[in-house]
Structure formats: structure tokens, C-alpha cells
Amino acid sequence: MAKKSTTFEVPVEKLKWTPGPDQLSIGTTDDLEPQKDIIGQKRGVEAFRFGMGMVKKGYNIFVTGQPGLGRLSTVRKLLGEMGNGRPTPSDLCYVNNFKHPEAPILLRFEPGQGDRFKKDMQKFLDDIKREVPQLFESEEYIARKNEIAEAHEKKVMGFYKAIEDQVKDTGLVVVRMQMGPIQRPDVVPLVDGEPKRMIELEELVDKGRFPREEFEKLRDKRLELKEEIDHIVQELKELQKEVGEKHREVDRLMFLALAQEFLKPVREAYADERVEKYLESVLDSMVEDLDSIKALGGPGHPGPIPGMVMPGPSAEMVFQPYQVNLLVDNAETQGPPVIVESYPTYRNLFGSIERVMDRMGGWHTDYTKIKAGSFVKANGGYLVINLMDAIMEPGVWQTLKRALKTEKIEIETFDPYYFISATGLKPEPIDMAVKVVVLGSPYLYALLRNYDEDVPKIFKVRADYESSMDLTDDSMLQVARFVRGEVDRNGLKPFDRSGVAAILEEGVRWAGRQEKITTAFPGLDDLLSEADYFAGQAGAEAVSGEHVREAVEAKIYRSNQVEERIQEMIDRGSLFVDTDGEVAGQVNGLAVYSLGDYMFGKPSRITAVTSLGKEGIINIEREADMSGPTHNKGMLILSGFLRSRFAQDKPLSLAASIAFEQSYGGIDGDSASSTELYALLSSLSGVPIRQYIAVTGSVNQYGEVQPIGGVNQKIEGFFLCCKHAGLTGRQGVMIPHPNVKDLMLRDEVIEAVKAGTFHIWAVKTIDEGIELLTGMKAGVRGAGGKYPAKTINRLVDDKLRDLADKLAAFGKDQDEKKKPAAKKAAKDKPAKK
Secondary structure: OHHHHHHHEOOHHHOOOOOOOOOOOOOEHHHOOOOOOOOOOHHHHHHHHHHHHOOOOOEOEEEEOOOOOOHHHHHHHHHHHHHOOOOOOOEEEEEOOOOOOOOOEEEEEOOOHHHHHHHHHHHHHHHHHHHHHHHOOOHHHHHHHHHHHHHHHHHHHHHHHHHHHHHOOOOEEEEEEEEOOEEEEEEEEEEOOEEOOHHHHHHHHHOOOOOHHHHHHHHHHHHHHHHHHHHHHHHHHHHHHHHHHHHHHHHHHHHHHHHHHHHHHHHHHOOOHHHHHHHHHHHHHHHHOHHHHHOOOOOOEEOOOOOOEEOOOOHHHHHHHHOOEEEEOOOOOOOOOEEEEOOOOHHHHHOEEOOEEOOOOOEEOOHHHEEOOHHHHOOOOEEEEEHHHHHHOOOHHHHHHHHHHHOEEOOOOOOOOOOOOOOOOOOOOEEOOOEEEEEEOHHHHHHHHHHOOOHHHHEOEEEEOOOEEEOOHHHHHHHHHHHHHHHHHHOOOOEEHHHHHHHHHHHHHHHOOOOEEEOOHHHHHHHHHHHHHHHHHHOOOOEOHHHHHHHHHHHHHHHOHHHHHHHHHHHOOOOOOOOOOEEOOEEEEEEEEEOOOOEEEEEEEEEEEEEOOOOEEEEHHHHOOOEOHHHHHHHHHHHHHHHHHHOOOOOOOOEEEEEEOOOOOOEOOOOOHHHHHHHHHHHHHOOOEEOOEEEOOEEOOOOEEEOOOOHHHHHHHHHHHHHHHOOOOOOEEEEEHHHHHHOOOOHHHHHHHHOOOOEEEEEOEHHHHHHHHHOOOOOOOOOOOOOOOOOHHHHHHHHHHHHHHHHHHHHHHHHHHHHHHHHHHHHHOOOOO
8 A cells, every 4th residue: 555655645845845045045134135125016016107107087096906915005105106206286275255155266376375375364364353443543534534524514504504595584494303314404483583393383373372374374485495395305315325425435445555555465475367366356345344344343233122232243253254265285295195095984085064053053154164085185196095995985986986087076065864964065176186096806896897887987007916926036035135124114033044934934835836925915024023022032032933933823823713623523523534444435525614814624524325316416515505506516527527437338327425424514615526526436336445545626527636725724634633533654635736836734744744654645637546545446448448357447337337227127127017007907998989
């Protein structure tokens, strides 16, 4: 047996890749320069730089790759490199639109000028607030007001004199009746040197104290003058309006003279047409609301209750419409901004229009409540988001697509939890020139590209990150220099040659192939820190390979509780796994369990039972709805192999049931299809299978053994079972030959192989595998179509022929038994008339 076994045995030197002395000739990492360039992502980096260089619309970048490859850190580094030498984008401000307050106006400024403009406008308002009260108390202002009042008084007196001239010597006199703010002239009789109202004079007539004739004469004369007096009164009203307008004109002229003087530095500092237009509208609005400005600090006005005084308008309320909302301030930004939005809600990405509750309990908003999000702040630069996070947030994906397609963004409030979320504001849209970089998985990219027609239009560049790179002398040096860089960055102890070698070996194991090494550098960074911890615990000055292995084992121990419980069940016999002896129709298959952060392998007994029948191969897992589609496919391929090899000269007449024993969860994958075939061949041939050899590998219809995943974990899982049961020197694992290049076994397994207490065999075909498992030749069909005697294939072929003959004979016997019954039934049947 030993001679046959060594035919397929894998040499010890192929069980693990280790760096040679000439490949890693360093004392410690202090002998190396730190790695500064990005490692192992040539394809992704070139695609990223291409996307950054393209200024055409739609050339945003979709970075794909599995988590843990350092996508975000490399994106940050590349964006930092790309931004050098590029201009800093403009500051953005929203200001009031006095004609249409619901549509605030957007102003752009050079970087840093936005904040200065806001401060300059605030200084202007402060000057107005301070100087205007003094302006309207100045001697010049009072003199001009008095001049207007005197001219007005002269005209009024002239009107009164004209009336008095007309009533002279008529027994009537002109009096001034106060009617609100206006004095109205009226004509009343003069009796005994005193003016009397007509109603009073009429009472005197009734009492006989005044002649009726004279009363009627005075009454008629008064009525005669009434029309002319009314005309004069109307002229007085017009005169009063004219005086009021002159007062207001004086106020306007003096205020404008003062305001223009204060605003002159602002005009000169910001020579822009839109800014000039806005400043003009500010002055126009202030002139229109001059009464409120004049009332600042005043005594207030009477309230609705007698004696109650309402306070005058506050400066905050009066000057609020003239504030500047600095939306984006790039004063301290050097070059294009790079914003990584780690919490991409709608509000954080696209901003919002906030609302406040007023004193009456109603919601209120205005242009000063407009807030920018990361998308607007990144204008002229780069925005980086995790796409899965963004898609999960309501409204984000649709708004992002719309903004990238139109190259504009209109800030609004999106709040799905409010029934009424309208703000009443429609700010001027912002022209966008931002490169958006989204990070997502390859599956998400394929899904969106297939179902969303906008994705190819707005994400025209895919930067695909790889999980591994070719293992060359250059890549080994780069990883070693990466270790040096992380040592410096994190303040770790230096790694000696054995420590760096252990890191490289672990990186190759993570890659899953001996000719590759992982590019999951964040994970390697964690391993470096953990190994440094154990070196510190041991008081070592440098981190060695032993400390790295200790860190690996500690990480496994933190996660492998389930593995230990399963092993305990195997050890105590609760789970049936034989590691010695020979049994027909039974084989140890190898399964991989994944716990998210940890993956391990464990054997599982697979059995096959055959009998006479036409059902073919029965997959018990599928019948119990516990089999996945890939496992079902493997079983169908197994049937194809049997038909190809044994059903060319006879029908395949059997009923065979195959089962994973003590499996109570779902099973998927075809890595056990060769194992199931070995159990079936053993059952048909009657030749027992060596239980101390565990098997993995898938099979095709031609009997070729195909590679599978998790080969290292599967081997180590069975080794652990054999170790606990006791190593006999005969135990081992049979793997597909293509998987030899994937071997990166733990040192414990390799030491057992070196000592001859455990073995690893690699086979290419089912014939090689069944020969190793049974110790009997598989046999090759001869020229006459027969397999040689005392071979597995001959025994199987004979068994299948025997089953076919028995089934045919059984069918014939059944037909013969049916004939007499049919004749008797025909004889007993009455004849038709």
C-alpha cells in the first residue's frame, strides 16, 4: 500500500510556500525604506487616474472590489496626488431676492472672498444701525425739515387769509377744526365776539334770544361759502400730501447719501455685475423700509390696550433681509476639496432648508436657513461615498443621479417623515463640477448597471481592485517595505527576517494560491499590530515569526469556538467519523464551514446504498429540500459519468441513494461530487474504502477530478480529527492535483507529513482516487470492451450488468404472470350482441 500511496503523494516542499534566503536578505525592517506607492492595484490605479483626468461629463468613478482591500485609503492618496496644482473652487453665498423672496440669489466669489463679503456687509449694516439715528437728529436734517414746515405753514396761512377776506364783515368767522392729523377750516357765526356753532345759534333763536332773520341770513351766507371752503380743504389735503412726500424725499436723499458712502468700499472691493445689482437692490429695499430703520431704538408705539406700549422693531428683525448666507467657504482650502462623506444621508449630502418655529407656533424659513451638504462643498473637487450606505438612504440615489446628469443641484428639504415638508423656497440652482467616487462591490456594480440605465451614463469609469497580486521578488520587497512603513506609522517594533517571512506566508495563504499574495493590506496591518503586542508581552526588541504565528493562533482561538464544539462531538462519538478501518459504500468527505470572520474544515461521513431499480441516483439531500443548486448539479454530473463509463452496452438499471450523514443544515457546492462517486463505486463493487483517507474534489462527466476551494482548511480539519483519535501513519487527505499549488498548510500539519504520520495525496482522475482508496486497480477497458478482472471498474460493470439482467428477468416474470390473468378476464367477459 505504501508504494502505491507514494505514487500520488505530494512532496513536503510543495505543502507550503516559504521565501528563500536570497529573496529576503534583511536583518530587520530597519534595513528597508518605507513603501509610499500603492501596491498591487495597477489596474485599479490606472483606471482611477484615467477617470480623474477625463473632464468630460459622466466620467465619474465606480470603485469595485471586496471590502478590506484598502480601497478608501488608496482613493484618498490618489485624490491627494491628483489635486496638486489645481485651482481652489469659488466661495458660494446666497442673498435675498427682494423682488422674489422665494427665489434666493446665488453669488460666487474667489476663495476667501465670500467670508470677507459677508463681514463687509455686516459692517455696512452696523454702520447704518449706528449712524442713521444720528442722521435724523442732525442740525442739517432738522433745518431742512423746518424749512419745509415753514413753507407749508405759509401756504396754509395764505389759504386761511383768503377765506377770512371773504367772510369779513359778514358776521361769520373762520375757525380751525382739528380732524385727526389734519386741521380743517370751517366758518361759524360770531356772536358777541365769540364764535358759535350753528346748532348753538339755532337754540338761541328758539329761545328768542337771537333774531331769526339774522340767523337765516348768516345760515344762507355760510352755505354760500361752504362750497368754496370745501375746495380749499381739498387743496389743504393735497398740500399736506406734498409736504409728507417732501419730508420722505428728504429722508431718502439724506439716507441714500449716507448709505452710498458706507457702501462705497464694498462696491470697490467686489467689482462684479451680479454683486453690483444686488447692492443696488439692498439700497432700494432699505429706502422702502426706511421707517423701520428710523424706528430702531425708538420709544415704540401704542399697543391694542390703552396705556400699553409695544416695543419698536429690533435691529435683528430689520436687518435680517440684508444678511449674507455663506454657503461654502473655501478660504482655508488648498486646491480642489476632497470630501469623504462617511454618513451619506440626504441632508449630509445635498444640504437642506431648515425651519424654525415662530412665536405664533408656525413654521418659518428664509434664505439664511439654506445649508450646504457635502456634494455642494465638494464642488470643483471630489466627493467619495460608500454606495451601499447611500442607496439605503431615502432619496439619495435619485438626487445623486439627477445632479450628475444635469450638472446642477437645487438645494431643497427631503424629509419623508413629514406630511408637509414644503419650504416655500426655490433657491437658484448651483452649477456643479464635481467628480464623484463611489465604493461598492462588484455584485452591486453589476446589479445597478443591469437594472438602472443611468449608471452607464454617469459612471463611465470602473476602477476594479484586486484581492491579490503576483508573488514575485518585487512584490515581496514591496510588502516588506509596507511592513516598514506601518512600523513607522504606528510606532511598532521592527520585524526581523523571520517576522517578515511569516507575514509574507500568511499573505500568500490569504490569497489562496502559492503564486499570489494578498492585497488586503488593512488586514495585514492588523496582524502587524497584534504580532507587535505579543512581542511586547515577551519583552522582545523585534517581532519574529514566532510572534506572528502566536498572533495568528490567538485570532483563530478568538473565533473558533464552533469548530472546537464540533470536534468535541467527533471525539466523543456523537458525530460519526472513522479515522481507521475499511468500510464499503462509506467515505469521509470534507466540508468547509464559514463563520464570517473564520473558516474551518471538518470531515463528514458520506454513504451510498445501491439496489435493483430504475430510479437511478437518489440525492437524499435534494429530496429533503436541503440541497443547493450546485450540489444538485454535481449529482447530475455523477450520473453522467456512470452513463458514460458503464451504460454504453446496457441500460443503467439501479436505485442508488447517497446521503451526507448527520447533516441537518443546507448543503451546497460540488466539492463532494468525487467523494460521493467513490462511495457509489465502493457500494457497487463491494470493495471497502479506507476510512483513514478523507477525500475532496469535484468531478466532471469524464471522470477528471476538478479543483475546489478551502483546501487548506479541509486538510487541517481532518488532520485535527486524526490527531485527537491518534495518528497511525496511514491517515491523510486526498485532494485534486490542481489544488497542489493552493497549499499553504500550518506548520503542525507539515511537521506530521515530514514525520510520516500524515499524508497528502493528489489525484487527477477518479481511477487514481479509487485505486488509492481501495488498494485495487481501477482498470482500463480493453479492446473487447471488457475491463480486466479483479479491478474496480470490472466489478462495477459486472454488478450493473447483473442488476440490468435481474431487472429484465423480473420484468419478464411479471409479464408472464399477467398473461393468464388477462386471458381469464377476456374469457369471462360476455360477448356483445
